[in-house]
Amino acid sequence: MTKAVTLLGTGLMGVGMAHSLIRAGLDVTVWNRSPEKARPLAADGATVAPDPETAVAGADVVVTMLFDAASVAGVMTSAIGSMKPGAVWAQCATVGLDAVQALSALAAEHDVPFVDAPVLGTRQPAEEGKLIVLAGGDRSLEPAVAPVFDAIGLRTLWVGPHPGDGHRLKLAANSWVLSLTAGTAQALALTRNLGLDPQLFLDLIAGGGLDNGYAQAKGRAMLAGEFPAAFSLDGAVKDAGLIANALRAAGADDRLMTALHEQYSAAAAAGHGDSDMSAVFMAHGEKGAQ
Template identity: 35%
Template sequence: MPSILAPRARRRRLIGARTISTTGSVTVHVGFVGLGAMGRGMARQLLSAGHTLTVWNRSPEPVEALVADGAGRADSPADAFACDAVVSMLADDRAVADLLLHDELLAAATAAVHVNMATVSPDLARRAAELHARHGVGYLAAPVLGRSDVAAAGRLNILAAGSTSDLDLAAPLFEAMGQRTWHLGDRPEAANVAKICTNFMLTSAIEAFSEATALAEANGIPATDLLDVVTNTVFPGPVYSGYGALIAERRYEPAGFRLALGLKDVTLALDTATASDVALPFAEVLRESLRHAIADGRADHDLAALAETARARKA
């Protein structure tokens, strides 16, 4: 059986990285690191698509659930990097750096490519790409658009950047996890910049709807009526309809996207702007709103809980 893996300098790669199933689909042995709310659904989609899966997570419960469904258990991230490809979905720069950016780990890896699907800084993406290249391991940045329910349904939009050969290797995995992959060039950090920009706009929209809801309610207009008007006229689409419904119903748990992660992403936008000599004045406003919401004990509530900060704010 021909291998999916193109030759790579000084690479010690497995020959059987790709097999063709009886249905004609491509299957890959994938290591998966990070089984949080998003990662669980993404890993399950890979398993459902017929890929061989080996999973690692700091807490054991998500691992046990996937092992019960046919995944293999990795005792360490190094075991995941002994597969043909690795997908990671970790919380932030620190988690990625602490767990995965080590010379020893990458020197021993047999994986052809590491697909980092977390929302991380452009600087981390650059450092990760350089370190992986030093050890002959491909590196792709592929952050995603979509909440945990979208991940569980395999309907994510994937923002991917890296070499064409690495993108080709990851294509069967993207097909399992997402509805569309957007190729953003050969620099991995480009995908992270695009994701940071998108999350900044998303959080801005939620803050705008939150403030508008507070104004409407103060004047006797139910949030549900405002939501009906807005989503059927000037702002149709999933952001206002989805987050607007959560705001109107004051339904913030279980969180599809936590406020604490929203603060992380807006901070990433501000840090990236500083490095790019770009001013983002509204991002400063957003960061303060997020900080107030978290100070009120809402760190683990859905991002839509920004509305409660807006409702409580007085002139």
């Protein structure tokens, strides 16, 4: 049974995942490129490692939750040789389809069992252990990773037997989340710029077939102009690019996602990259014509 878990990456999502792993009674070791983001977890019961190699050495399962493909590949290329025989690598960051294959190949080169396991959810579900884990890989690895996935997730969906299967569903899900958030921003901005109180749009859809709790929550943040990060705008830019790439590779029309990528990028370029993805509203301007 899995007892020792190493989490590489204690950023916006990783810190909540670490708390969930600790609450589940697992022996948790953490590491982060910016040490100040990992150190507070020592008071919660985690061991804070000085480097990735030390961090992974005793783990039964190594979880990567770093920002992007380059950061995961850079860290694991140096650390994977320090993993003990039989330890499983669960790759939970959203890195794109090409990167999943490259990371899976890296694992295979070192005889490390690999599960593609991106998670669906934001900061609060991560903190509460209510993420959805989208697993792709050899189902025989389930007993090894189940204690980890059960700790961080409300449920685990085994999407398919191949690395990349979890990512395929994750990119589809994120395409919907990005579209919904940007669509809400557009509707509110249009209502405002046509001279009406934008709150009227949220009131209009409330309680009906068009209503959506996510749209209401993000819409309230947009109207308040308050964007504490649950999922960062920089992360939305990254994921929109990955989704557009996946659409093109699949022979599907990428024009909508390419436009959304431009919209999120514009808001990030205006200085909101560290803010919540709902700050895409700022791409419409802080003030509209009245």
